[in-house]
Structures are given as C-alpha cells and as structure tokens.
Amino acid sequence: xxxxxxxxxxxxxxxxxxxxxxxxxxxxxxxxxxxxxxxxxxxxxxxxxxxxxxxxxxxxxxxxxxxxxxxxxxxxxxxxxxxxxxxxxxxxxxxxxxxxxxxxxxxxxxxxxxxxxxxxxxxxxxxxxxxxxxxxxxxxxxxxxxxxxxxxxxxxxxxxxxxxxxxxxxxxxxxxxxxxxxxxxxxxxxxxxxxxxxxxxxxxxxxxxxxxxxxxxxxxxxxxxxxxxxxxxxxxxxxxxxxxxxxxxxxxxxxxxxxxxxxxxxxxxxxxxxxxxxxxxxxxxxxxxxxxxxxxxxxxxxxxxxxxxxxxxxxxxxxxxxxxxxxxxxxxxxxxxxxxxxxxxxxxxxxxxxxxxxxxxxxxxxxxxxxxxxxxxxxxxxxxxxxxxxxxxxxxxxxxxxxxxxxxxxxxxxxxxxxxxxxxxxxxxxxxxxxxxxxxxxxxxxxxxxxxxxxxx
Amino acid sequence: xxxxxxxxxxxxxxxxxxxxxxxxxxxxxxxxxxxxxxxxxxxxxxxxxxxxxxxxxxxxxxxxxxxxxxxxxxxxxxxxxxxxxxxxxxxxxxxxxxxxxxxxxxxxxxxxxxxxxxxxxxxxxxxxxxxxxxxxxxxxxxxxxxxxxxxxxxxxxxxxxxxxxxxxxxxxxxxxxxxxxxxxxxxxxxxxxxxxxxxxxxxxxxxxxxxxxxxxxxxxxxxxxxxxxxxxxxxxxxxxxxxxxxxxxxxxxxxxxxxxxxxxxxxxxxxxxxxxxxxxxxxxxxxxxxxxxxxxxxxxxxxxxxxxxxxxxxxxxxxxxxxxxxxxxxxxxxxxxxxxxxxxxxxxxxxxxxxxxxxxxxxxxxxxxxxxxxxxxxxxxxxxxxxxxxxxxxxxxxxxxxxxxxxxxxxxxxxxxxxxxxxxxxxxxxxxxxxxxxxxxxxxxxxxxxxxxxxxxxxxxxxxxxxxxxxxxxxxxxxxxxxxxxxx
Numbered sequence: 001x002x003x004x005x006x007x008x009x010x011x012x013x014x015x016x017x018x019x020x021x022x023x024x025x026x027x028x029x030x031x032x033x034x035x036x037x038x039x040x041x042x043x044x045x046x047x048x049x050x051x052x053x054x055x056x057x058x059x060x061x062x063x064x065x066x067x068x069x070x071x072x073x074x075x076x077x078x079x080x081x082x083x084x085x086x087x088x089x090x091x092x093x094x095x096x097x098x099x100x101x102x103x104x105x106x107x108x109x110x111x112x113x114x115x116x117x118x119x120x121x122x123x124x125x126x127x128x129x130x131x132x133x134x135x136x137x138x139x140x141x142x143x144x145x146x147x148x149x150x151x152x153x154x155x156x157x158x159x160x161x162x163x164x165x166x167x168x169x170x171x172x173x174x175x176x177x178x179x180x181x182x183x184x185x186x187x188x189x190x191x192x193x194x195x196x197x198x199x200x201x202x203x204x205x206x207x208x209x210x211x212x213x214x215x216x217x218x219x220x221x222x223x224x225x226x227x228x229x230x231x232x233x234x235x236x237x238x239x240x241x242x243x244x245x246x247x248x249x250x251x252x253x254x255x256x257x258x259x260x261x262x263x264x265x266x267x268x269x270x271x272x273x274x275x276x277x278x279x280x281x282x283x284x285x286x287x288x289x290x291x292x293x294x295x296x297x298x299x300x301x302x303x304x305x306x307x308x309x310x311x312x313x314x315x316x317x318x319x320x321x322x323x324x325x326x327x328x329x330x331x332x333x334x335x336x337x338x339x340x341x342x343x344x345x346x347x348x349x350x351x352x353x354x355x356x357x358x359x360x361x362x363x364x365x366x367x368x369x370x371x372x373x374x375x376x377x378x379x380x381x382x383x384x385x386x387x388x389x390x391x392x393x394x395x396x397x398x399x400x401x402x403x404x405x406x407x408x409x410x411x412x413x414x415x416x417x418x419x420x421x422x423x424x425x426x427x428x429x430x431x432x433x434x435x436x437x438x439x440x441x442x443x444x445x446x447x448x449x450x451x452x453x454x455x456x457x
Numbered sequence: 458x459x460x461x462x463x464x465x466x467x468x469x470x471x472x473x474x475x476x477x478x479x480x481x482x483x484x485x486x487x488x489x490x491x492x493x494x495x496x497x498x499x500x501x502x503x504x505x506x507x508x509x510x511x512x513x514x515x516x517x518x519x520x521x522x523x524x525x526x527x528x529x530x531x532x533x534x535x536x537x538x539x540x541x542x543x544x545x546x547x548x549x550x551x552x553x554x555x556x557x558x559x560x561x562x563x564x565x566x567x568x569x570x571x572x573x574x575x576x577x578x579x580x581x582x583x584x585x586x587x588x589x590x591x592x593x594x595x596x597x598x599x600x601x602x603x604x605x606x607x608x609x610x611x612x613x614x615x616x617x618x619x620x621x622x623x624x625x626x627x628x629x630x631x632x633x634x635x636x637x638x639x640x641x642x643x644x645x646x647x648x649x650x651x652x653x654x655x656x657x658x659x660x661x662x663x664x665x666x667x668x669x670x671x672x673x674x675x676x677x678x679x680x681x682x683x684x685x686x687x688x689x690x691x692x693x694x695x696x697x698x699x700x701x702x703x704x705x706x707x708x709x710x711x712x713x714x715x716x717x718x719x720x721x722x723x724x725x726x727x728x729x730x731x732x733x734x735x736x737x738x739x740x741x742x743x744x745x746x747x748x749x750x751x752x753x754x755x756x757x758x759x760x761x762x763x764x765x766x767x768x769x770x771x772x773x774x775x776x777x778x779x780x781x782x783x784x785x786x787x788x789x790x791x792x793x794x795x796x797x798x799x800x801x802x803x804x805x806x807x808x809x810x811x812x813x814x815x816x817x818x819x820x821x822x823x824x825x826x827x828x829x830x831x832x833x834x835x836x837x838x839x840x841x842x843x844x845x846x847x848x849x850x851x852x853x854x855x856x857x858x859x860x861x862x863x864x865x866x867x868x869x870x871x872x873x874x875x876x877x878x879x880x881x882x883x884x885x886x887x888x889x890x891x892x893x894x895x896x897x898x899x900x901x902x903x904x905x906x907x908x909x910x911x912x913x914x915x916x917x918x919x920x921x922x923x924x925x926x927x928x929x930x931x932x933x934x935x936x937x938x939x940x941x942x943x944x945x
Contacts (some may be wrong), residue, residue, distance in 0.1 A: 057594065062605045070608035074615050075600075075821075076624040078810035082601045092595040109596045112818055119595060129589050133580060134517065135552045137571045137794025139911075140535075141542045142549040142557075145522040148530035155534050166536050169629035170819055171798045176662040182667075183678050201815050202636040203664035205683075213814045216644055221680065314672040328818060333597025335629040335796040335819035343537075350538035352676050354661065357572055357789060358630055358796035360535075 049106055056098040057090045064088035064100060083441050092119025108457045113269060113301045113414065116329030117374045124332050127370035131363045139357060146365035155339060157311055160320040164346040165358035166339040171300040171327035172200030174337035175263070177321045177354075179204050182294045183260030185348045189222040190259040192247060192288065196228045198270035199263060199298055208263055211271060222260075224250045228268075229277035229307060232407045232418065233426060236277070244283035251291045259293035261322075266313030269301035272454035273416025275409055281317035294345065295314045297321035300337075301414065304329040304371070305381030308388045308412025316411065332371050336364040384412035391457065393417055404429055415457040428453035507903055507936035509566060510929035516551040516558040524548045524560065545900050547907070552579025555923040555930055557907065566922075568908035568934050573731060573763040573875065573921035576790035577835045581925075584793045587831035591824045600821050607821040610830040614801060617772050617833065620781040624807040626800045627821035631762035631788030632660030634798035635725070637815075638784045640663050641802065642723035642756040644809040650717040652709060652724045652750065656913055658732035659725060661758055671733065671913055685714045690730075691739040694868045694879065695887060702741030709746045713724040713753045723756035723783075728774025731763035734912025735870060735877025735919055743778040756783040756806065762798075763875065766790035766870055767836045767924055770846030770873035777872060785868075793832050797825040841924040845873040852876060852920070852931035859935065863942045865890055874926060877911075878918040878938075888903045889914035893945060899943040906934050 062070075067088060071079060087105070091098040095118060097105045107119070117124055131146065138144065151165040152402055168174050191208060192221075193199065199208040207220030228234060228245035236242030251259055262284060268274040285295045301327045302313025302324035310316050312324065322345060327337035335358075358364075375381070392408060392415055399405040419429040419436070433453045440455075512859040522530075527548060531539060547565070551558040555578055557565045570576065577584055590605065598604060607627065615623035628634045643649055653659065655670040666675055667682025670690070675682075690696055691705035699703035713721055724746060730736040747757045759782035764774025768790060769779055775785075783806060788798035796819075819825075836842065853869060853876055860866040867881035880897075894916045900906060909919035920934070 013621075025938055049539055062608070064603055067603045067605045067608045070605075070612050071603070073627055074608065074611035074623060076626060076804070076807035076810065078807065078815055079600060079626075080814070080816075081603065087602045089595065089598040089604055092598060095593075097598060111599045112601070114597055114599070114818060119597075120593060125593060132585055132588050132592075135550065137574055137579075138537055138549045138552065138557065139571050139574075141572075142547050142907075143527045143531070143541065144549060145527050148522070148534065149533035149688050150525045152530055163534060164536060169819070170633065172817075173630065173633065173662065180663065180666075180676055180678060184676055189680055201817060202633060202662050202841065203640060204662065206640075214816075216640060216810075216815075218640060218643055219649065219683070220723050263633075333822065335822065335825060346537055349536060349676075352538070353540070353673055354536060354676075356630070356632075356661065357574065358794075361794065361796065364796065365773075446778060 009294045012431065028373065047064060049104060052093075052096055052104065054093045054096070056093075056102050056104075059090045059100045059102070061090065061100070070085055084438060087441065091393070094118035094121065111333060113306070114328040115333050116304050116306070117332045117371055117378075117380070119333075121332060121374060123374050124367055124370040127366045128363055131366040136364050137358070137363075140360055144362050146362040146369065147360035150365040150369040152361075152374075153369050154338060157372070158324065158340055159315070161342045162320070162324060162340050164341055164343055166341075166354070166356075167365070168339065168356050169335045169358050170200075170337045171298075171325065172202045172205050173356070174300070174325035174327055174339050175199045175205045175296075175298060176202055176210065177339050178206065178263065178296045179261070181323055181339070181345055181349060182296060185294060185345045186258070186260045186292050188256075188258045188260040188292060190224060190255045191222060192224045192226055192250060192259060192262040192293070194228050194264050194268070195225045196230065196268055196271035196274060197263075197265060198268070199299075214270070224254055226250050228271075228274070229280040230274050231277050232274070232409065234277065238277045240277040240280035240283060243280055244287065247284050248287050253287055255291075257291060259288060260293045261286040261294040261296055263296035263298055265298045265300070266302050266316055267307065267410060267414050269414070269456070272418065273410045273414055273456045276317065278317070281314065281319045285319050285321075294322040295319070296323040296325065298325050300325060300327045301329075305375055306412050306414050308381060308385030311381060330371065331368045334364045334367045336368055374449060381412075388412035388415065394446040404432060406409050410457075413457070417455045417457070419453050419455070458471070461868050500513070506904065507933055507940060509564065509933050510927065512553075512564065514553050514556070514558055515552070516562050518559045519550050520641045521550065521560070542909070543902050547902065550896075554578035554581065555926050564905065565902070566906045566930055566933055568906055568920050568922045570921050570923050571794060572789065572909060573768060574789040575794050576766050576841065576924045577793045577839070578831055578925040581793060581835055583835050583838070584828055584831045587827045588824055590796070591827040594823070596824055597816060597819070597822050604823050606823040606826040606830070610826040610833075613830055613833050614799065618785065618801055619776075621803040622781070622785060623800050624802055624804050626807075626815075627826065628788075628798040628800065628817055629796045629819050629825075630660075630798045631760075631786065632665050632798075633817070633820075634762070634786040634788055634800050635659045635665045635668065635758075635760060636662050637800050638758045638786045638802075639668065639723075639725065641784060641806055641809055642758060644812065645756060645806050646720065646722045646754055648718070648720050648722040650686060650721040650753065651684055652686050652688055652712060652721060652755070654690050654726045654730075655687045656692065656730055656733035656736060657725075657727055657760075658730070673913070674732070675728040686716055688712055690733075690736065691742040692736050692868065693739050696734070696737070696739065700739045702739035702743070703745045705739060705742050706745030706749060710749045713749060717753075719753060721753045721755040722752065723758055724750040725758040725760055726913075727760045727762070728764045728778060729769065729872060729875055731875070731919070731921075732911050734879065734917035735875060737870060737872060738778065740778070743775065743780045744844060747780050747782075758782060758786065759783045760786050762786060762788045763790075763921070766832065767841040767845050768873055768875050768921065770842055770849060772836075772842065774872075776926065791832065792825055792828045795825045795828040797829055836924075839925060844926070846928050848928055848931055849873040849876065851928055855931065855935040856938075859939055859942070862939070865893060865942065865945065871920075874920070874924055875924055876920040879912065879922070880916050880918070889916035891916050894918065895939065897941045897945070900939050900944070904937045904940070906937045908934070
C-alpha cells in the first residue's frame with residue numbers, strides 16, 4: 001500500500017492531470033447517472049449525486065486523524081486502508097455512505113460486495129434489533145427456530161440435491177469447511193483451484209487462493225493451480241476448451257489421477273471481476289467428477305442475485321455444484337457464512353463432531369432470513385440485471401471514448417473496468433488506476449481496485 | 458535462661474491463645490455453613506425440591522414454531538452431525554442475564570453461558586444498547602475506510618493486556634483467531650513445527666483441527682496436521698505426574714530435542730482446557746514450558762477463548778500462571794455472543810503480516826467492536842472479575858463438599874466461574890461414569906438448571922455461567938445437583 005501511495009503522489013505531481021480528471025469526471029457521471037442521455041452534458045462540469053432524502057445523524061465521535069492514529073498504534077502496520085486521505089465512514093443508508101462531516105458518497109463497492117440489500121435496510125434492521133433484544137446467543141445445543149427457518153429459506157434457493165446447510169462466520173470458514181468436505185468425501189487430498197482466485201485467509205484457504213499478494217509463505221499441501229479461463233488476458237481468449245484441458249493435464253500428470261475437488265468463483269472478485277470463459281465449468285466439472293472429485297462453487301461474491309441473470313453465479317455456467325459456499329452478501333454485513341451441500345456429502349461429515357460456536361446464532365440467522373426476503377420482495381436480482389446492463393452499456397461507451405480502458409466486463413452489479421496503457425500489449429496502467437481511484441473518491445464515489453489496475457463496481 | 462524460657466513461655470501462651478481463638482472462630486463459621494447446608498440436605502433428604510432464586514422479569518409470549526417443527530427442519534436442512542443436549546431438547550427463545558426461557562416461558566438457570574460465551578449476561582442492557590445504536594448507524598463499511606469503533610475497542614483491549622501485547626487483529630471466531638496466531642508464529646520464526654497439548658481444543662479449520670488434541674474433533678483427514686506435535690497434558694487429575702507442572706514440561710523439551718530441528722514455531726495452550734473438561738494446567742507448567750519454547754526460538758500462544766474476559770476471576774487465564782504470552786487469542790466472551798474473535802500480540806510479531814496482505818472482510822466491523830467495547834466496560838462496571846472469583850470459589854467449595862458426599866464425584870476443579878465436576882464409577886481407576894453424567898445432566902435440566910458437559914470421555918460437568926451469577930444461583934445449582942445425585 002505504501003508503494004501505491006508513492007505511485008499516486010508521483011503521478012499527480014508529474015503527469016498531465018487533465019486527461020485523468022476528465023476521465024474521472026466522465027466515469028463519475030456515468031456511474032452516478034440514472035439517465036442514459038447525460039452523455040450530452042459538458043465533460044468539464046462535475047456530475048451531481050442523485051438526490052436522496054436522508055439526513056445523517058450529527059457525528060460527535062473521534063476525527064479521522066484520531067482514528068487513524070489509534071489504528072496505527074493498536075491495529076498493526078499490516079492493516080491497510082483506501083485513499084491517500086482515508087474516508088471516515090460513520091453512517092450508511094441503502095446505497096449511500098456518510099463521512100464525519102455528513103458528506104454523502106455513492107457506495108459502489110458495498111463494503112466489498114457485501115451490503116447486498118443496502119446499508120441499514122429497515123426490514124433487516126428490524127429483524128436484527130428484535131432478535132438482539134430477545135436472545136443473541138445460546139448455541140445449537142439448544143433448539144431455536146431462526147437457524148432452522150433460515151436453513152430452509154436458503155435450501156429453497158438451491159437447485160438439485162443441495163439442501164444441507166452448515167452455518168459459519170465468514171467466507172474463509174466456509175471454504176475451509178468445503179475443502180474438508182471434499183477431501184473427506186472422496187478420500188483424496190488433491191485440490192484444484194484457479195490462478196487469480198481468492199478463497200480466504202486461513203491456512204487451507206491461503207493454499208487455494210492463487211494471487212501472491214494474499215499468500216503468505218506457508219506450506220499449502222496438495223493444491224494445484226490451473227490456468228485461469230480469463231477471456232481478456234487468457235491465452236485462449238473466450239475459448240473454454242483450451243483452459244479446461246489444463247485441468248485434465250494437471251490431473252493426468254500431477255496427481256494420482258484421483259482428486260478431492262475443484263473450487264472456483266464464477267466471477268473472480270478479488271482477482272478483478274474476471275468472468276470465467278463461457279462453457280468452462282461444464283467441461284471442468286465433468287473432468288473433475290470423472291477423477292472422483294467434487295465441485296465447489298465459491299459464491300461469496302457472486303451469490304444472492306448479484307449477477308442479475310441468475311441467483312447464483314454458477315447458474316450462469318449451466319452447472320450444479322456439489323458444494324456451494326457463501327458469505328458477504330448473505331447477511332447484508334452480518335458476520336455470517338454458509339456451506340450448502342448434498343445429504344450424501346453431509347453424511348460423511350457426521351462421522352465426527354463438527355461444531356461452530358457462533359455459527360447459526362439467532363441474530364445472524366434472523367438477519368440472514370430477512371435478507372432473503374428483502375431480496376425477493378424488492379426483486380433485487382432483476383434490478384441488478386437492469387441497472388447492471390445499463391451500467392455496462394454506459395461503460396462500454398466510455399471504452400470507445402478512452403483508449404486507457406482495456407476491458408469492461410462483468411454481469412449484473414459485479415462490474416470491472418480494466419485500465420491499460422497499451423491496448424495491444426494490455427500493459428497494466430497501475431499509476432493511472434491509482435490516480436483515477438483517488439479522484440473518484442473526490443467525486444464522492446467509492447469503488448475498489450483489484451490487482452492495481454481494475455476498478456470494480 | 459529461665460527468664461528466656463519464661464518469656465518464650467508467655468509468647469508461646471499468647472500464640473496458643475490466638476490460635477485457639479482463630480480455631481473457635483473457624484469452627485463457628487463452619488458450624489454456620491454446616492447448619493445451612495444441613496438444612497438444605499435435610500430438605501433434599503425429605504424430597505423437598507430446591508427453589509430457583511426469584512427474578513423480576515417476564516419473557517415475551519412466544520408465537521414461533523414448536524419444538525417438533527424445529528426438530529423436523531433441523532433434520533431436513535441442517536448438518537446431520539448437529540447434536541443437541543438432553544433426551545428432550547430445550548427450545549430456548551429468550552435470555553436475560555443469567556437466565557434463559559423456553560417456549561412456554563419457563564425459566565432456567567443458565568449454568569453454561571452458551572458455552573462460556575455470554576459473560577455479561579444474556580441481553581445485558583449496556584451491550585444491547587451499544588449493538589442497537591451502532592447497527593442503526595452502520596453495520597458494515599469494512600476497515601478499508603476509517604471508523605472509530607474498531608480503533609476504540611482495540612485501544613481498550615490493549616489496555617487490559619500485560620507486557621508489550623498491544624496490537625489487535627479482529628476475526629469472527631476463535632477458530633479464525635487461532636488460525637491467524639499459528640500462521641503468525643510460523644511466519645515470525647520461519648519454522649513450521651508447532652506444539653500443542655493433548656486434550657486441547659483450538660478450532661475446526663485445517664490448522665486448528667491439527668492443533669486440537671482430541672480425536673473426537675479431528676475429521677478422518679490425514680495430512681492436515683503436519684508439523685504439529687502434541688505433548689503430555691499437565692492434567693493434575695489424570696496425568697502421571699499429578700500437579701507437578703515441571704515434570705510435564707520436560708515432555709515439551711523432549712519433543713523439541715528429539716522431534717524437531719531444535720527450533721520451533723511455537724507452543725499453543727489453553728490455561729484451563731474447556732472442551733477437554735475444565736482441566737487447569739498443573740502449577741509450574743506454563744512458566745517452565747514458556748522458557749523451553751522461547752529457548753528453541755518459538756512463540757508462546759495463549760488460547761483465551763474460554764478462560765478470557767474475567768471468567769477465571771482474573772481478566773485472563775494465563776495470569777494465574779505467572780506468564781506473559783507472545784500472542785493471545787480470544788473469542789466467545791469477547792462480545793457476549795457476537796461473532797467476534799481477536800488476536801493480540803506485540804508490534805514486532807504483528808509486523809510479519811506486512812509481508813503480504815491479510816484481510817478479514819467482517820473482522821473489526823463497527824457492530825461487533827461496539828459490542829466488544831461495551832463488554833469491557835460492563836466487566837469493570839459490574840465488577841465481574843470479583844464476582845467470578847467470589848461466587849466461583851463459593852460454588853467450588855460447595856461442590857467439593859458434595860464430593861465428600863458422593864463417591865461418584867471423582868474431581869472438582871477449576872477457577873472462578875469455570876468449574877468442572879468429573880464423574881467416575883471407581884475413584885481408584887477413575888473409570889468415566891458417562892451414563893450417570895448424561896442422566897444427571899438431563900435431570901438437572903428438568904429441574905431448571907442448564908449446565909454443559911465435556912472432557913474426552915464426556916463425563917465432566919462444565920459449569921461456565923454468565924459472570925453475573927450469584928451465590929443464590931450457585932446454591933440452587935448445587936442443590937439441584939445434590940438432589941439428583943441422591944437419586945442415582
């Protein structure tokens with residue numbers, strides 16, 4: 001992060017800021033505008049946020065400087081934050097965030113693809129507050145209806161025989177459990193994951209993760225990282241067959257021929273909103289199952305209707321996994337994760353005790369169930385499809401206008417914009433991305449940047 | 458010489474008088490205690506049921522699904538290995554301080570605390586207030602942006618730590634905290650070998666499942682626990698060296714000398730094993746082991762997931778052993794039931810995570826950390842350390858008296874409000890009395906007392922109530938146990 005700051009400072013001092021400013025403004029306008037005709041507006045006037053009828057509470061807490069100082073002292077040097085001048089976010093409402101001075105920001109990042117229904121959505125708040133006042137925690141050694149109702153609600157959203165639910169507290173925990181299930185069920189150790197994937201920060205999931213920024217040098221066991229079916233940067237473009245063959249090769253030449261399982265995101269989140277080449281999963285699922293393995297779909301970012309076209313990301317590839325993991329959007333920000341699998345796989349898990357103290361607690365379960373209901377009632381999947389395609393359309397126009405935009409991709413409200421300094425070479429435009437990222441912040445607009453050159457929305 | 462003898466005779470006389478006065482005072486106190494106890498025992502002998510202390514609170518009427526409906530859904534949609542306590546499971550729908558309520562509004566004394574988790578008391582108003590006010594403001598922005606809640610909580614947590622332990626990392630569970638701690642130790646030292654104790658429990662992810670020292674909690678998965686060495690458990694009741702901590706510590710040195718390169722990543726242990734049946738490390742063990750491990754370049758990790766946050770009468774379990782760890786992990790009581798965990802360590806050790814990026818999406822969110830801060834304040838405001846110490850000691854004394862009465866009680870142990878009662882069918886052989894444990898557990902529930910069970914053999918009552926537990930609550934719990942044991 002410190003290195004990034006140097007790039008930004010250098011660029012701001014040296015570069016011709018005009019182009020970037022224009023791009024930033026255009027980008028901001030595009031992303032904040034609801035009407036398709038505003039491309040007619042002059043490029044130099046800053047766009048306006050859509051109106052929003054909510055007054056944040058006056059903030060009387062510590063200032064940004066005070067908070068930053070405490071963080072540096074008590075939260076360790078590895079804890080990074082966005083922006084040269086970090087935002088002190090003190091309140092949220094639906095798709096907006098508010099800083100200490102009450103300034104409103106359009107939240108295009110949603111706490112990293114997490115706040116699915118909207119910050120402080122009234123119905124979800126109600127469920128959380130009511131349950132918190134009744135019973136926060138007793139564990140599953142006693143009965144409680146919330147976990148059972150929520151499990152039923154989730155299972156109803158699943159295709160095939162995916163109907164046994166395990167509740168955990170995060171995506172990492174969910175993927176850890178899924179990996180254990182795969183190994184136990186098959187009796188094999190070898191796991192396969194995609195290069196550029198992110199699956200978690202615990203010991204086993206660091207092994208599955210395939211981005212060196214996130215991999216500490218610890219032994220990762222029997223894990224194979226196969227070619228990423230990346231339509232933009234991959235060697236086979238959008239031709240899935242070439243990539244799928246790599247999985248066959250890894251199994252044939254790098255394992256005993258029998259594997260535990262394959263795990264992938266359908267749209268890689270941390271990896272920069274990279275959607276898998278069409279048809280990829282069908283081929284790979286087939287290969288993996290022939291080798292005795294199970295197929296795990298990591299829906300931590302793509303789940304719950306975010307892709308617009310489908311409820312789950314894996315549905316966009318026309319497959320049914322054996323295990324599905326989820327977190328982030330599942331609870332609109334509540335610390336909650338889940339693993340859904342088949343009764344056959346679940347029965348193997350029952351050979352020993354598997355217990356999660358906080359998992360499925362009444363408050364998180366009540367919140368999770370409220371999220372499912374809100375997403376259905378407010379037709380959010382459809383909304384993602386509509387707004388998402390509008391967004392991608394407008395970004396596509398921007399790409400025509402600015403050479404620096406190498407690729408616009410994604411589905412629904414999971415969109416990526418990759419910046420390159422050379423469209424042929426696809427040289428990552430690291431400095432420019434960093435600058436644009438900062439300037440968007442000034443336009444009261446928060447996005448994320450993955451792999452230093454992709455803005456994800 | 459005569460004078461000297463005479464003077465010493467006088468002093469001797471004074472001493473004898475003082476001693477006799479003290480003895481008679483003690484006898485008087487004993488008599489009072491025995492009298493009260495005798496009265497209770499008379500009641501029990503006469504089949505008079507103990508009475509739960511009064512509590513001025515009415516639960517809300519319950520209109521949700523019934524026990525049968527919930528059970529059916531659990532069977533259909535939840536893990537087949539998900540178990541519940543009791544022949545007839547309890548449907549817990551509400552909680553208030555040290556009491557829980559079922560669907561019929563019946564009140565139970567919570568002697569288990571949601572597994573040593575609800576330290577302040579169910580729905581403690583200060584904690585609920587903090588949660589509700591924060592959740593209405595913002596639940597989740599991530600720590601990519603600033604927010605004061607996580608910073609304030611980290612500062613407050615650091616102020617409760619000895620030594621240079623002042624950098625906190627927030628996770629969502631004990632498992633996540635222990636996973637992170639183990640990784641940090643391995644990164645810091647450059648070694649992989651980790652030492653943990655037999656009969657321990659540290660979590661259910663790959664690394665922590667490996668560190669866990671009980672087969673019941675380890676999936677049939679080979680290859681997950683490479684680099685882990687499990688050492689002799691310094692168990693005063695079942696261990697070969699009784700309470701001689703230093704003798705057990707030699708096993709750690711042996712492992713370092715004969716099973717590793719001589720350099721290790723670290724050592725992880727609970728000050729009092731929770732899942733393992735409330736087994737407190739024999740005195741002298743931790744100081745000796747910490748010395749050996751540090752000589753071998755390793756870090757000492759204290760797993761305070763169950764013993765932390767005032768439960769033992771001190772803020773941290775390790776304090777009673779006179780050591781200062783390098784890394785402390787915590788969860789359970791930290792948020793009174795909020796999914797929250799933490800790793801606290803020194804700035805030097807914290808630095809290792811800067812080598813790459815570590816990020817926990819939910820970790821340190823404003824709601825969980827607001828709850829955590831409220832918990833720390835309640836611990837001070839409600840004097841929970843002292844209460845745990847006093848009521849705990851009182852309860853332990855009463856349980857020890859029960860041990861005199863019933864052969865089946867093999868051991869009573871623990872500290873503060875983390876107490877274990879081990880049942881054996883043979884005091885010499887220490888044969889676990891599982892059936893009786895389950896039976897008494899069940900019967901106690903019927904009479905309104907909820908406690909837990911644990912231990913490798915499943916024959917230990919685990920008593921880890923909310924720390925607002927009173928002496929009257931302790932009396933009720935022990936009386937109910939007494940009553941049911943008398944019926945065995």
